[in-house]
Amino acid sequence: MINKLCNKITNLNAPIVVGLDPMLDYVPEHVKKAAFEEYGETLEGAAEAIWQFNKAIVDATHDLIPAVKPQIAMYEQFGVPGMVAFKKTVDYCKEKDLVVIGDIKRGDIGSTSKAYAVGHVGRVQVGSKSYAGFDEDFVTVNPYLGSDGIQPFIDVCKENNKGIFVLVKTSNPSSGEFQDQLVDGKPLYELVGKKVAEWGDAFMGDSYSYVGCVVGATYPEMGKTLRKVMPKTFILVPGYGAQGGKAEDLVPYFNADGLGAIINSSRGIIAAYKQEKYSKFGAENFADASRQAVIDMREDINGALGK
Amino acid sequence: MINKLCNKITNLNAPIVVGLDPMLDYVPEHVKKAAFEEYGETLEGAAEAIWQFNKAIVDATHDLIPAVKPQIAMYEQFGVPGMVAFKKTVDYCKEKDLVVIGDIKRGDIGSTSKAYAVGHVGRVQVGSKSYAGFDEDFVTVNPYLGSDGIQPFIDVCKENNKGIFVLVKTSNPSSGEFQDQLVDGKPLYELVGKKVAEWGDAFMGDSYSYVGCVVGATYPEMGKTLRKVMPKTFILVPGYGAQGGKAEDLVPYFNADGLGAIINSSRGIIAAYKQEKYSKFGAENFADASRQAVIDMREDINGALGK
Numbered sequence: 001m002i003n004k005l006c007n008k009i010t011n012l013n014a015p016i017v018v019g020l021d022p023m024l025d026y027v028p029e030h031v032k033k034a035a036f037e038e039y040g041e042t043l044e045g046a047a048e049a050i051w052q053f054n055k056a057i058v059d060a061t062h063d064l065i066p067a068v069k070p071q072i073a074m075y076e077q078f079g080v081p082g083m084v085a086f087k088k089t090v091d092y093c094k095e096k097d098l099v100v101i102g103d104i105k106r107g108d109i110g111s112t113s114k115a116y117a118v119g120h121v122g123r124v125q126v127g128s129k130s131y132a133g134f135d136e137d138f139v140t141v142n143p144y145l146g147s148d149g150i151q152p153f154i155d156v157c158k159e160n161n162k163g164i165f166v167l168v169k170t171s172n173p174s175s176g177e178f179q180d181q182l183v184d185g186k187p188l189y190e191l192v193g194k195k196v197a198e199w200g201d202a203f204m205g206d207s208y209s210y211v212g213c214v215v216g217a218t219y220p221e222m223g224k225t226l227r228k229v230m231p232k233t234f235i236l237v238p239g240y241g242a243q244g245g246k247a248e249d250l251v252p253y254f255n256a257d258g259l260g261a262i263i264n265s266s267r268g269i270i271a272a273y274k275q276e277k278y279s280k281f282g283a284e285n286f287a288d289a290s291r292q293a294v295i296d297m298r299e300d301i302n303g304a305l306g307k
Numbered sequence: 308m309i310n311k312l313c314n315k316i317t318n319l320n321a322p323i324v325v326g327l328d329p330m331l332d333y334v335p336e337h338v339k340k341a342a343f344e345e346y347g348e349t350l351e352g353a354a355e356a357i358w359q360f361n362k363a364i365v366d367a368t369h370d371l372i373p374a375v376k377p378q379i380a381m382y383e384q385f386g387v388p389g390m391v392a393f394k395k396t397v398d399y400c401k402e403k404d405l406v407v408i409g410d411i412k413r414g415d416i417g418s419t420s421k422a423y424a425v426g427h428v429g430r431v432q433v434g435s436k437s438y439a440g441f442d443e444d445f446v447t448v449n450p451y452l453g454s455d456g457i458q459p460f461i462d463v464c465k466e467n468n469k470g471i472f473v474l475v476k477t478s479n480p481s482s483g484e485f486q487d488q489l490v491d492g493k494p495l496y497e498l499v500g501k502k503v504a505e506w507g508d509a510f511m512g513d514s515y516s517y518v519g520c521v522v523g524a525t526y527p528e529m530g531k532t533l534r535k536v537m538p539k540t541f542i543l544v545p546g547y548g549a550q551g552g553k554a555e556d557l558v559p560y561f562n563a564d565g566l567g568a569i570i571n572s573s574r575g576i577i578a579a580y581k582q583e584k585y586s587k588f589g590a591e592n593f594a595d596a597s598r599q600a601v602i603d604m605r606e607d608i609n610g611a612l613g614k
Contacts (some may be wrong), residue, residue, distance in 0.1 A: 023420075024433070031436070073419045077426035078433075079440030083390045097396065108412055108481040109545075112380045119384035125332070126385075127339070128349035133386030142414065144451040145386035145477050146484030170452050172416040177453030178499065181490040188488065190494070195484070201400075238416075 001137050001162050001211070002205035002234060005099050006259055009068030014298045017101060017236070018290075019060060019266025020241070021071040022050035022088060026271040028283040030054075031138065047081035050074070052284075053256065054089045057270055058096060060287035061294050067099035069264055070237075092134055103137030105167065108148045115154035121164075122156035134268065138163045140236070141215060143192050147199070154203055154211060163210035166196050168226060171216025171239030189222065193229040200233050207233045208260065217245025217263065224252035227260070235261045241268030241297070247304035254305060262299055269293045308442050308469050308539060309519070312406050313566055315373030320614065321605045322545070322566070324408060325368060326394060326573025328378040328455075331434035334580040335590040338363075349576035357381070360593075361396045364577055365403060367594035368601050374406035376543075376571055394479070397443055398419065406542065409443030410473065416458045424463035428471075443471045447521060450499050450561045462512055463520065470517035475500050475533060478523025478546030480552070495596035496529065500536040507540050515541045515567065520561065525554025531559035534567070542568040548575030548604070554611035561612060570608055 009015050014091040024032070024046055037044035051177045058068065059279035070093075075086035091102045106116040118124045120131040131163050141153055141164045153164050169179055169189040179189045194211065200209030209232050215223050217239035227235070240263045272278045272293035273286040281289035316322050330354055332341070338355045346352035360387045365375065368535055377400075377499040395485035413423040425431045426440040448471045460471050476486055476496040486496045500520065507516030516539050522530050524546035532540070542560050547570050560568035579585045579600035580593035588596035 018319055023418075023422075041436045043431075043433065043438050044439065046431070046433040052577060071419055071422075073413070073415060073417075073422040073426070077422040077431045077440055079426065079431075079438065080387065080390050080394055082426070082440065084389050086385055104382070105413070105449075108378075108380060109477060111330075113377055113544055115330075115378075115380035119380070119386065119389070122355070124350075124384045124386075125348065126353040129344055129348045131350050133350065133384055133389065142412075142449050142451055144474060145479055146481030146486060148481040150478040153407075159572070165549040167451060168488075170416060172452055172455040174453030177502070178451060178495065179453070181495065181498065183488040188485065188490075191488065192485065247363040286463070288395055 001099065002210050004182045005234070005262070006208060009259060009262065012064065012066055013174050013302065014065055015262050015301060016065060016294070016297055017067040017069045017262050017264045018057070018065055018241050018269050018294065019069045019083060019264050020057070020270065021072060021074045021266040022270065023074060024049065026275070027053045028286050030284065043078045045080040046078045047085040051085040051088050055092060056287040058093055060291040062096040062098055064155070064291070064298070065098065065295050067101055067262065068093050069101040069103050073102040073192045087134055090134060091298070099138070100136045101138040101165065102134065103141070104139050105142050106139065107142035107145055109145060109267070110148045110152055112280060113149045114156065117153040117156035121162040132243050134210050138165060138212070140167065143195070146196070154199060157210055158203060163212060165214050165236040166214040168193050168213040169215045169219055171218045171223050171243055175216065190225065190229055192207050193226045196233055197230040200230070204232065208232055209259070211250060214237055214238065217250055218243055220249035220252060227252055227255070231255065236264065236285060237261055238264045241265045247300045250301060251304055258305065258307065265297055269297065308406065309515050309517050312373060312541070313515060315382065315406060316566065316569065319371065319373055319496035321372055321607065322569050322608060323372060323601070323604055324374040324569050324571045325576050325601065326363050326376045326378060326571050327364070327577065329360050329411040330381060331356065331576065333574070334360045334396045335353050335580070335593050337591065349387065350385045350388040353385045353390040358392040358395050362399060363594040364597045365400055367598045369403040369405055371598070371601050371605070373410055374569065375400050375406040376410050378410040378573070397441060406445070407443045408447070408472065409441065409446040411446050413446065414452055414454060417455045417459055421458045421459035421463065424460040428460070428469040429463035429467050441445055445472060445519070447472045447474065449474050450502070457506060459509055461506060465510060466518055472518060472519040472521050472543040473503050475503060475520040476522045476526055476529050478525045478550055482523065497532065497536055500533045504537040505542055507537070511534045511539065514564070515539055519543055521545065524557055525550055527556035527559060534559055534562070538562065538577070543571065544568055545571045548572045554607045555610060558611055565612065565614065572604055
C-alpha cells in the first residue's frame, strides 16, 4: 500500500491528501436542507448531510489526488449514524481508487491495540468467517504507550498489506508540552522518531516503509531534523493552510527523490467555497471550489519544491 | 459525576470497576450459537453475542459495583454493528444506574478533541436540536498532544457534569519506553501527572476532581509517587488480576479517606467461568461466576485496605 501511495503521488504529481473532516458548519445549507428534509434534524440527518457533502467533493477531486484522510472524530461525534457515514465514505473513496488514511489516532495496550488494528486495517474473525470492519488503507496511531501499543498494528498491517502513520510531532500549539521535553539532551519527539525508524526498518516497501509518521507543518525546523532521523519514513504532514503552515516550509519534509511526504489540507479544500478567493463558485458549486483549491494547492507545493 | 462515583464506591464498599471488554473468545458457546442462529456468522451476529454476554454480566453484578468500563476497541473491531453494541451496552448500564467509563483513549488537536468530547460526553448540535451520540459518564483520554487536546474534553465535561481519566502511566510492559524517560531528572509520567493535577484543580467535585488519571496496577512504586503528585485526582487503575497487579500493591493508590482509586478488572470478572477457581459454575452460568468473582475481588481489595 505504501508503494501504491508513492506511485499515485508520482503519477499525479501531487504529494497531497484531502482531509475529509466534515464539520456540519462546512456543509452548505442546501445540502443540509435536503438531508434534514429526508431524515429530520437528527443524527441520521447530520450523517446524511456529511456523507453527501463528502461524496460531492470526492467526485470533484478524485482524479487529481492520491489519497484522502477522513478524520473519524468528525463522524464519531454523530454517534452510530456518524460511524455509518464514516464507513460509507471509506468505501466510496476506495471505489474511486483513492488511498484512504483513517485519521483515528488510536493506541492502547497490546490486546486492545490489536482489536483496533483488526477493526480498521485488518479482518476480524467471526466463527468460520472473517470481515473487515472499517477497512481503511492506513491509520494514524498514538505512540504514548510504547512498542506494545504499536506492534499489533504492524502485525495486522503486514498480513493485510496496509500501513500506519505514528504521531511524532503534532501540529497543534501545545504539542511541545510533552513532545518537546528534553530526554538526554534531545526532544522526546526525536526519540519517538528513532523508534518509528526502527519499527519501519522491519516492514519496508520498495523505497519507503509501511510505518510512516505524522509531523506538523507548523514546526518546519523540527520537520527538517526528523526527516534526517527517519530517512525511509513517509511523513504525513497536517497543518498546511488553515493552521498556518506555508508551502516553502514544507520543502525539508521531502527527500531528494521528491517523495517522502504527503501534505494534508482539510478545511482549506473542503470548505474552500467559504473563502473570499473562491467565492465566485458560490455555495451551490462548493465541490468545484474544492477542485480549484486542490489545483491551487498542488501548484503551491510543487512550486516550492521546484517541480 | 465524580461525586456520584465517590458515593457509590462508599455505599457499596467497592472501589472496583468491571471492564466490559468482550473478546468473542470469552463469550460462552451457547451465547454465540444463539446469536449466530439469529444473525449468522456476521458482524451483526458477533455484535449480538457480545451484547447478550454483557447484558447477562451486568444483570448479575450491577447491585455490587459502582461502575463499568467498556473498552470501545472490543466493539469497534466489529465495525458499525460493534458500535451499535457499544451504545446498547452504555445505555443499558446507565439504566441500571452504573457509572459508565468509556475506555476510548482518544486525543487529538483542539477542534478534533472537541468533536470526540461532544460525541462521547457531550451533545452535538444538529440544526435546532442536540443529541448525545454515545453518552458515557467518563472517558479516558491520551495526553500526548498536550493541553490543547485535553481542554476541549474538560470544557464539554463542565457543561455536562461529566469527567475524564487522563493516561499518566499505563499498565503495559513497554509503557516506560516514553513515559519513564527522564525530563529534568524526573520521569515524563510525573510531568504529565502534575499537569493532570493542574487541569483538575480548575474543575473540582466535592473532594475529588472531575479530571482523573490512569495509573497501572503493575507499577506500584510509581503509583505511590503519583498519588502524592495528584492528591485530589481519582486514579483509575487497570492491570489488577490477569495483568499481574496484586491487591497489596494497590494500597498506595488510595488516600487516607479510603477513596481516590478505582480498580479495574476485565477478563478476571467477565471470563471468570473459564478459571479453574470458578469452573463449578460451568459455561451456562457464566454470569454467576462473574458475580462471585466480583465478590472475591471486593474482598481481596478491601482486605488489603484493612476495611
